[in-house]
Amino acid sequence: xxxxxxxxxxxxxxxxxxxxxxxxxxxxxxxxxxxxxxxxxxxxxxxxxxxxxxxxxxxxxxxxxxxxxxxxxxxxxxxxxxxxxxxxxxxxxxxxxxxxxxxxxxxxxxxxxxxxxxxxxxxxxxxxxxxxxxxxxxxxxxxxxxxxxxxxxxxxxxxxxxxxxxxxxxxxxxxxxxxxxxxxxxxxxxxxxxxxxxxxxxxxxxxxxxxxxxxxxxxxxxxxxxxxxxxxxxxxxxxxxxx
Amino acid sequence: xxxxxxxxxxxxxxxxxxxxxxxxxxxxxxxxxxxxxxxxxxxxxxxxxxxxxxxxxxxxxxxxxxxxxxxxxxxxxxxxxxxxxxxxxxxxxxxxxxxxxxxxxxxxxxxxxxxxxxxxxxxxxxxxxxxxxxxxxxxxxxxxxxxxxxxxxxxxxxxxxxxxxxxxxxxxxxxxxxxxxxxxxxxxxxxxxxxxxxxxxxxxxxxxxxxxxxxxxxxxxxxxxxxxxxxxxxxxxxxxxxx
DNA sequence: CGCTAGGTTGAGGTACGTCAAGCTAAGTGG
DNA sequence: CCACTTAGCTTGACGTACCTCAACCTAGCG
Numbered sequence: 001x002x003x004x005x006x007x008x009x010x011x012x013x014x015x016x017x018x019x020x021x022x023x024x025x026x027x028x029x030x031x032x033x034x035x036x037x038x039x040x041x042x043x044x045x046x047x048x049x050x051x052x053x054x055x056x057x058x059x060x061x062x063x064x065x066x067x068x069x070x071x072x073x074x075x076x077x078x079x080x081x082x083x084x085x086x087x088x089x090x091x092x093x094x095x096x097x098x099x100x101x102x103x104x105x106x107x108x109x110x111x112x113x114x115x116x117x118x119x120x121x122x123x124x125x126x127x128x129x130x131x132x133x134x135x136x137x138x139x140x141x142x143x144x145x146x147x148x149x150x151x152x153x154x155x156x157x158x159x160x161x162x163x164x165x166x167x168x169x170x171x172x173x174x175x176x177x178x179x180x181x182x183x184x185x186x187x188x189x190x191x192x193x194x195x196x197x198x199x200x201x202x203x204x205x206x207x208x209x210x211x212x213x214x215x216x217x218x219x220x221x222x223x224x225x226x227x228x229x230x231x232x233x234x235x236x237x238x239x240x241x242x243x
Numbered sequence: 244x245x246x247x248x249x250x251x252x253x254x255x256x257x258x259x260x261x262x263x264x265x266x267x268x269x270x271x272x273x274x275x276x277x278x279x280x281x282x283x284x285x286x287x288x289x290x291x292x293x294x295x296x297x298x299x300x301x302x303x304x305x306x307x308x309x310x311x312x313x314x315x316x317x318x319x320x321x322x323x324x325x326x327x328x329x330x331x332x333x334x335x336x337x338x339x340x341x342x343x344x345x346x347x348x349x350x351x352x353x354x355x356x357x358x359x360x361x362x363x364x365x366x367x368x369x370x371x372x373x374x375x376x377x378x379x380x381x382x383x384x385x386x387x388x389x390x391x392x393x394x395x396x397x398x399x400x401x402x403x404x405x406x407x408x409x410x411x412x413x414x415x416x417x418x419x420x421x422x423x424x425x426x427x428x429x430x431x432x433x434x435x436x437x438x439x440x441x442x443x444x445x446x447x448x449x450x451x452x453x454x455x456x457x458x459x460x461x462x463x464x465x466x467x468x469x470x471x472x473x474x475x476x477x478x479x480x481x482x483x484x485x486x
Numbered sequence: 487c488g489c490t491a492g493g494t495t496g497a498g499g500t501a502c503g504t505c506a507a508g509c510t511a512a513g514t515g516g
Numbered sequence: 517c518c519a520c521t522t523a524g525c526t527t528g529a530c531g532t533a534c535c536t537c538a539a540c541c542t543a544g545c546g
Contacts, residue, residue: 065387090372091377095383140308143308147434148310184492193534198493241335394502427524438505439503441527
């Protein structure tokens with residue numbers, strides 16, 4: 001089966017509701033422009049006024065917030081099938097930047113085209129809004145993680161979430177997935193220092209909950225990992241319902 | 244001027260785009276049901292499947308996430324004019340609860356009525372989606388605050404944000420506003436212990452940045468407070484644009 | 487073989503949490 | 517009007533989880 005580049009988006013939508021053949025065709029028919037970004041480069045600049053939205057096709061990106069001190073906090077981990085800035089369509093001005101965390105391939109569509117699509121296919125527009133909303137749910141969960149979970153539980157939670165999100169778009173095996181990122185970036189995801197991130201990872205390794213080598217994460221005991229994380233996937237809203 | 248109960252919602256929308264007289268009338272004409280909640284009570288239960296959305300009319304509410312240990316992190320501070328669970332319309336199942344932080348008055352509207360309103364007034368629906376999106380922007384900012392700001396800066400940021408949000412719906416004076424909440428709740432907003440929250444407040448008081456007595460917050464030096472917080476209100480998207 | 491980026495380790499400091507007690511102001515019953 | 521209670525704020529003492537700095541190790545790569 002040929003991958004048009006947006007298969008993960010379609011998978012992501014189909015996890016939430018049925019798509020008609022017409023809807024899928026309309027998505028495919030959009031004027032997608034694909035572009036590769038090497039890791040570390042900026043995909044969308046803070047304060048810019050993009051005229052297009054962008055979809056993660058391959059690889060990982062992040063939303064990043066900076067302080068004047070140079071410290072940064074990553075506020076989202078974007079995986080294939082995620083729109084990085086669907087909200088740009090409504091907000092006009094970006095209030096954060098999007099960075100390629102690994103080499104990645106991004107698909108761009110004009111806002112105008114998305115608006116036309118929404119007008120013609122209100123159901124698709126509802127599903128896009130749903131994606132926005134799920135994004136917000138994830139952020140709420142991250143707030144709880146960063147505010148109240150201990151580092152080991154927080155890291156475990158991040159791993160469970162990422163695994164499930166990737167799995168749901170066909171990008172993970174039941175007990176492992178690719179996540180070729182360094183501990184410095186992991187630290188910025190967790191809101192910890194690099195050193196403590198390293199020690200937290202070792203803690204999970206010592207309990208045989210995670211093996212992480214060469215960019216692939218292996219989960220020998222998902223049950224125990226989920227228990228440590230108090231991971232309850234309801235907030236990902238992966239159960240298809242009529243919406 | 245008579246306050247129909249939704250004046251803050253209208254103010255909030257008008258901060259982002261012009262509303263026509265018809266649109267305002269349509270909002271007023273919705274079948275609002277108003278109900279008072281004493282502080283500490285649950286307005287929406289986690290895991291419930293609400294058939295209506297609720298609007299904060301008066302007072303303050305919060306979104307809350309809990310861990311098994313009983314610890315909680317508040318993930319949003321809801322002020323008059325905010326919808327507490329507009330996302331409930333799309334998500335079906337609530338993934339967090341909403342609690343009255345102070346005594347408050349809540350307005351309920353059926354999802355069905357909102358759907359009809361959206362169909363008849365697509366522009367209003369776009370603005371509702373915008374509110375959802377701004378909500379998410381605020382959450383991203385909170386993630387940065389909680390992850391990377393020091394407690395004093397974080398608290399200063401929360402105060403600046405709350406002041407501006409209240410001011411934008413006509414509920415604050417230029418240098419003070421009502422926020423009748425205790426330090427225990429403030430701690431759950433910040434992700435700190437009560438003791439440290441208390442000491443952080445004292446720190447701001449000592450620098451003459453905040454006076455907080457009897458439920459009213461007074462800001463003798465907003466400039467300096469904003470500087471400490473590195474507060475940049477762009478993420479609140481309060482500039483009216485055509486959307 | 488040397489260089490580099492990233493992972494790992496140790497030592498030491500500090501900012502936070504916890505526990506427990508004391509304080510204050512508002513409310514309640516005599 | 518005054519004891520008594522109560523909830524919330526404040527303080528101090530102490531422990532610890534996390535940060536910082538600096539060195540070292542390792543694996544890839546030229």
